[in-house]
Amino acid sequence: MRKYLYGFKLYFLNSFNYRFNTLVNLLFGNVRLIIMVFFWVAIYGGDAQKTLNGFTLAGMITYLIIMDVFSSIIFGLRSSGQVYSGMIKSGSLGPALLKPQSLNISVYFRNLSEGITGMIPQFIVVACAMPFVARFLVWDVDLARMALIPLFLAVGSVSAHLLCSILGYMAFWLEEANAVLWSFMVLLNMLTGFFLPLDFFPKWSIAVLQMLPFASWGYIQTKIYIGLYPLGEQAALLAVQLAWVGALLLANKLIWQKGTRKFSSVGG
Numbered sequence: 001m002r003k004y005l006y007g008f009k010l011y012f013l014n015s016f017n018y019r020f021n022t023l024v025n026l027l028f029g030n031v032r033l034i035i036m037v038f039f040w041v042a043i044y045g046g047d048a049q050k051t052l053n054g055f056t057l058a059g060m061i062t063y064l065i066i067m068d069v070f071s072s073i074i075f076g077l078r079s080s081g082q083v084y085s086g087m088i089k090s091g092s093l094g095p096a097l098l099k100p101q102s103l104n105i106s107v108y109f110r111n112l113s114e115g116i117t118g119m120i121p122q123f124i125v126v127a128c129a130m131p132f133v134a135r136f137l138v139w140d141v142d143l144a145r146m147a148l149i150p151l152f153l154a155v156g157s158v159s160a161h162l163l164c165s166i167l168g169y170m171a172f173w174l175e176e177a178n179a180v181l182w183s184f185m186v187l188l189n190m191l192t193g194f195f196l197p198l199d200f201f202p203k204w205s206i207a208v209l210q211m212l213p214f215a216s217w218g219y220i221q222t223k224i225y226i227g228l229y230p231l232g233e234q235a236a237l238l239a240v241q242l243a244w245v246g247a248l249l250l251a252n253k254l255i256w257q258k259g260t261r262k263f264s265s266v267g268g
Contacts, residue, residue: 033065037061059228076117138227155245163213213241
């Protein structure tokens with residue numbers, strides 16, 4: 001495990017070598033969030049007492065901000081599909097398989113470092129804006145309730161890596177897997193609650209959607225913070241998400257074994 005943590009450290013520090021990219025993310029990374037906040041303020045008509053699908057205006061603004069921070073961590077893990085697709089098509093997968101380490105774990109820690117560094121610009125902007133927006137947010141912080149958030153983030157990061165890796169394995173069989181991969185990513189953005197809380201989907205679908213692995217990519221953690229999940233429901237959701245990780249681990253292993261059997265390294 002030490003070598004993977006060391007690799008994580010190197011990737012993390014390497015991200016800060018590209019200072020211009022960091023500056024651009026700092027300046028423009030929150031444009032979408034600002035637009036969404038103004039959009040929902042307009043939807044609520046500025047009425048702090050109005051409730052839509054269980055969300056007050058303060059709850060919705062808090063949801064958008066916290067979801068943006070949490071999903072930034074997961075976002076780096078979702079690039080695992082592009083990593084595998086690129087390695088398969090370029091032929092660089094062959095040399096990578098010869099290294100004395102698990103490629104799957106190595107890719108996970110590499111993308112986790114990117115997710116954390118990608119979160120930093122969002123966190124800095126949110127922290128700077130906090131004195132001006134604090135009175136518009138929900139501050140119902142309960143330590144017992146908050147304790148499960150890091151665990152859900154860890155589980156969500158693993159499931160995002162595994163699922164997106166499986167999508168990347170399509171490159172074993174498809175000449176151009178990236179188009180299909182990006183199509184899936186657009187769909188997943190909707191199912192994670194990134195653009196719209198899942199509570200605004202048809203009522204019959206909400207119970208199903210929050211049981212899917214995508215819900216742990218930011219949605220569940222954000223609703224826990226706001227206080228919209230009782231402790232018992234959190235435990236049930238955690239059990240479901242852990243079961244998804246187990247199923248994805250098995251599927252990942254089977255598809256990887258089948259794909260590598262037909263892989264031939266012909267690239268550079």
